[in-house]
Amino acid sequence: MRNEVGLSLFGAIAFLVIVLALATVWLFITSPVTVVTAVSEGEISPLVRDIADLLLRALEGLLKYL
Secondary structure, eight states, X not given: OHHHHHHHHHHHHHHHHHHHHHHHHHHHHHOHHXXXXXXXXXXXXXXXXXXXXXXXXXXXXXXXXX
């Protein structure tokens, strides 16, 4: 049972990391100015805000589909 919990936790963390990485890549492709500005100025709030907005829109689309 302990091994199953570890694998489940690892799977959940891996899924979250993959989703965040894909959202960042998508944001870099669709809005490169935001990403470059965030990296050059060291201010990540616009980047985090845009990633959160992107994930929210994706979730809305998924829930609308279901």
